[in-house]
Amino acid sequence: MKRVQPFLVMFLLLVAGPLVFGQEKGFSVEAKPQEVLEDRVGIGERYALLIGISKYSNPTINLNYADRDAQAFQELLLDPQIGAYKPENVRLLINEEATRKNIMSALNSWLGNRVREEDSVLIYYSGHGALGNGSEAYWVTHDADVEDLYASALSNKDISQLIAGLAAKRKLTLIDSCYSEATAQKYRALVPSDVFSEFQGEGVVAITASTGQEKSVEIGGHGAFTYHLLEGMEGKGDANNNGVVELDELWNYLNEKVQKTAADAGNRQTPVLLADRLEHGFPVSINPARAAGATLSQLKQLYSEGKITVAEIGEAEQLFSQRGANPDLRKLYQDLASGTLTPEYFRRLREGSRTETPVPSTPVQLGGPVAGSSEMPMAGANPEELAAYRSAELMNTAGGWQQFLTQYPSSALTERARSRLTELETQQRAEAMAYDIAKASNTEEGWRQYLSRFPGGNHITEAKNRIEQLEAARRRKEREPAAYIMAESQNSEEGWGNFIREFPESQLAVLAQNRLDELRKVNREKENSLYARALENDSPQLWDQYIQEFPDGRFLADAMAKRTVAVRRVEEQNQYQIAAVTNTLDSWEAYLGKFPDGTNAGTARTRIQQITWATFAxxxxxxxxxxxxxxxxxxxxxxxxxxxxxxxxxxxxxxxxxxxxxxxxxxxxxxxxxxxxxxxxxxxxxxxxxxxxxxxxxxxxxxxxxxxxxxxxxxxxxxxxxxxxxxxxxxxxxxxxxxxxxxxxxxxxxxxxxxxxxxxxxxxxxxxxxxxxxxxxxxxxxxxxxxxxxxxxxxxxxxxxxxxxxxxxxxxxxxxxxxxxxxxxxxxxxxxxxxxxxxxxxxxxxxxxx
Structure with a gap:
């Protein structure tokens, strides 16, 4: 079973600002989880990458609960009353999907293309961890070869660098790594005191399930730590009952509950917190019961004022008392409670939400006549007013309706015109908000949503251009993992250099630069060694070897010059040997003719003189x-x-x-x-x-x-x-x-x-x-x-x-x-x-x- 062996769960929070105990908690009970978890602490979009691997390509190391752990976290994060994550911002990779390439692509491309500085990122991993050569820790991906972790798994160093390269200020990483019998036979268990050192740094919080030498207790299909982690984030960790589960509250809850559950089972399991400073006031999740109560309280106030009906307040109470209720309809009630929607506009939108149809169900057309309009003027309007009203209706612009209201402030059609102006202004505000959202997110999905809702909007040209640009960037990003793996397989300076030049802004470029620097260091040492040997021996063969192996080497010019000298020296030596062996006037004169300043030129002249006079003698x-x-x-x-x-x-x-x-x-x-x-x-x-x-x-x-x-x-x-x-x-x-x-x-x-x-x-x-x-x-x-x-x-x-x-x-x-x-x-x-x-x-x- 997964947690029979010692395991570690790392819970790390990386933030840009200081983490300090003892600050006043700045959260009140709110009806909107998204606002509490984002706007109130300056967080933009929230993203989550969840990885769980129970089934491996090598079935001998399969686990029991890792995939279910990841799925449980996904369900919690997507719950609008707890995590309130947008579905498009959560990606789940389990079992066969959790390959090395897919994980790297998700970190580098999916997150790298979306995340901005004001966003937050949560990364969850549940599966095997192992040590390779040199005590390097690895996540064992679905397709990893436990015999060759370096080439097939993901090292903590690589992962931490990819995460550190994301633009977000807040990055939350949860690692539930176990060490089963199969991997433990080949790789020793990780040591909590240093194995996750790659993830540490300014603003890092680490919570481990145990000291690493203890066995984990299981409860409810999860380890005790994971079970109480989910339980705490679902609201039980909200110690001060302010509607928000914060990081320090979650730690206190985990520490108490995990030890008690283990003690009840006759075991010992002590969670460990590793942190220089712990942020006081960072929201992790919403207490759904408290948040729902705040929303219902505001709705009851609207009911007491006669703005909503008894049927509507009853429907709201039913929605906020059940988990899994219609999220769109629940969101409409939250917006109604906060004043974002008027009761009249709420009722129009509610009809679509009841059937779980997206609101609005058709694209909004701003400006121009309303297609299919069949409104009939009220009685009492004179022909001139009717003509002006129909003209404004055909234009269907704020200016047209304003002009009508200015000309006919007390007409029988005035209220109808004012309603149409309000509706149009609401639509315009909605378009402006959708544009701002699309511009702020600057994603293909965001711009496509804008075009889908407002096909005749004021910014369609910009939206289409940005979609085209982002598509090109995405396709380029999608090529990065394959290009990185290719460079990794080549493992040459040229290969890594080409990757960095093609993807200079990529998160993988950081890893590639590190690999290039390491390779350059090795090659530089090899180059220095070969150059030293060539200097010592000064043979054409060694200079040829240097030039061939290091065509762009630091000593290339010197090597080529020395090779020329060495080749000439060898040629001279060969010519000299021929002359010395044959010892004829012709051979010595041939040597001297080719090498008049050679090292043996003096000898040659002497021999020519000797042979000349020896011939004479x-x-x-x-x-x-x-x-x-x-x-x-x-x-x-x-x-x-x-x-x-x-x-x-x-x-x-x-x-x-x-x-x-x-x-x-x-x-x-x-x-x-x-x-x-x-x-x-x-x-x-x-x-x-x-x-x-x-x-x-x-x-x-x-x-x-x-x-x-x-x-x-x-x-x-x-x-x-x-x-x-x-x-x-x-x-x-x-x-x-x-x-x-x-x-x-x-x-x-x-x-x-x-x-x-x-x-x-x-x-x-x-x-x-x-x-x-x-x-x-x-x-x-x-x-x-x-x-x-x-x-x-x-x-x-x-x-x-x-x-x-x-x-x-x-x-x-x-x-x-x-x-x-x-x-x-x-x-x-x-x-x-x-x-x-x-x-x-x-x-x-x-x-x-x-």
Whole structure:
């Protein structure tokens, strides 16, 4: 059953002005509930939205009395003797009607389009309440999914914001939320001290059925609280018997009755009032018995004065002693008692009300002849008076009847004309009042009622224009819930922004703005995080991701600029990698041509210079490695054989040529070496063969010059480098080419011709490392000092010879030596200052990429 579990009833009153105890009560006994509940306290229209849900789309959480509670409140509010609400101002949503969309539409569109500042609003909810994630409280609507309250139910926060957005100064909210077995298994019960905090604020009054830990007692098909709430509003709460049930009286009645009913049932149930200040003098309902007595008292006075008949006073007593009597007829008697209607006009209107026909039953036509008039002039009127009367009758205007009465103040037709003028003025006042009401309410319904009653009225154009405008606004408002749900499903800044732009004045715009602000906060944090990552990594991929995810981001311009730089940097890195891997003049020049100011431009220029001069030097890479140096069968200075490890280096594929040396001489002005005996113009005439007759100092000067040109050290090879390169990676061989006869492999004395003795790259093939003429042709200076004992103490890694000596090592044999001297392990020596026409040199360059 609905109230087996603890539940809460919130009774909240939100008012614009201060709420103070102890004021003098400003109400007297009146015959008109509508005036007491509206005019006397400055309230305009009163609206009520009543929601009761017993049947849910998930039947396992159905309730017993929630829908009946809402229907009972509707009946009470519509009773003209108690609530006196206009039927068109009360909307009831029960069970299948009480969906999330319909409730939001009713709050936002139905109320939002009608309510003005001077109006009051009552909202009643009876049904399940539950807590979702983060302790957010929800109204569980008919179509809600208890597994996903956030997307399907209505949160207290959203509801309170919608209610707060209504223009009315007075807003009364009653919440009867229960927590059945089904929902309690998934969501814990709400805590009264804070669960309805969203509804609190200046001028808020909250009355709960119990402390939240107590069980509710049932009585008469309702919980004790609801039962006595209805009972109190029906008049029993009117403690001072002034005809009006006020808020403080209702609280005192509830507090006493609920506790007593619970105690009689053997239970404990204590209502709780939560309020900073409670308004003293705010009317909640009318005490019908007291109000009816006041009306009857005034009617009896009219009877004593002979203005109404005994039948009329009897009919009035019967009307005001019964609930559910003809409300239209009862309203006519109230207007008669207050003086709003004259007895004569009351009797004319009463005939329609008795048959429950709306009064007036036909539209009132102001001005012009009265259709179907069959009045006959009284006897004694002369023809002139008759003509004037008929003229006024055809006009049927106040001016026409006034003119007749001015001309014929004592005619036999004067009373009849005066009656017609009074009737017309009454109609005009009725039209003016209907216009004022329509203008004040400014609703489609109000303007349509005006047009219906006064189709020829003075304001029909304005009424039609306002209906058209309000229709358009209503249709627009009716689209709002669906548009809001669409924006909610998208949950994007664009979606919420579009909704706010389309419905800027909507109550839902407040919720939408809150959702947009929350989403912007999340997106801003995400944007900041992604921007920080992009700054840290500075990769095109992360900048692309930022630009794609935040096309309107705060850092977009900076991101696009940085992306351009990052893309160019990556392109430069890729181009640099290509150049570094291929290490060709073309690739480095391509890099430098595209990125002249790149981060690796200096390196590129250096490499271009190196490659240019390395090309000039005609060197080839020699890989690092380990080999057996010396020869156990060779001369004494070739022993003992020993293991040597070397790093990689570059070595000239040939000995330095006449052309290369001539370039050196040209740039440095150094003196040219003497011509050999076999060619007096050797240096100039033989560009592609080795330069000869150079001293050790000449070789050092050349290497220094080449170092400056190439930007990395150029020098003579060490003795170990020379032998390692000569072997070409082959172990145990005698010559650079292997073990074969040297006659077809090298230039030496057995095959040296007459004339020019030296050769270039032709006619002999290079060794395995691509080096030409490592044996024969010309002997080559190396960098080491000579010592015949050095091999006994040579370093195992990168040996560079003795630290001093008188002679330098010469390697390789020449065109003048025999084949025994062509061995790769043979060692020779020469004093550094000497030259010989059989002597040249070969360069080594370190620091170049392999």
């Amino acid at each position: 005609d060197v080839t890479p020699i890989p690092g490695g380990t080999f057996q140096m010396g020869n156990a069968r060779g001369n004494g200075d070739e022993k003992p054989p020993h293991k040597v490890e070397l790093d990689a280096f570059h070595m000239g594929r040939t000995e330095v040529t006449n052309a290369q040396y001539s370039k050196f001489l040209e740039e440095t002005g150094r003196r040219a070496p003497p011509a050999p005996s076999f060619d007096s113009n050797y240096l100039n005439a033989q560009p592609d063969v080795p330069v000869v007759n150079v001293t050790y100092a000449d070789t050092e000067a050349f290497c220094k010059w080449l170092t400056e040109k190439i930007g990395t050290p150029a020098r003579l090879p060490t003795e170990a480098e020379w032998e390692y390169a000569a072997r070409g990676g082959q172990a145990g061989t005698l010559y650079p080419w292997g073990m074969g006869d040297p006659k077809t492999q090298a230039r030496y004395k057995d095959n040296a011709p007459k004339g020019v003795k030296t050769v270039g790259k032709e006619p002999f093939a290079p060794n395995k490392f691509g080096l030409y003429n490592m044996s024969g042709n010309v002997a080559e200076w190396v960098g080491d000092y000579y010592s015949d004992k050095y091999y006994k103490s040579s370093a195992a890694r990168k040996p560079s010879g003795p630290s001093s000596g008188k002679e330098r090592v010469v390697r390789g044999g020449s065109w003048k030596t025999g084949k025994d001297e062509l061995s790769v392990s043979s060692r020779f020596k020469m004093e550094p200052h000497k030259t010989d026409e059989t002597m040249g040199f070969r360069v080594v360059i370190t620091g170049l990429p392999q």
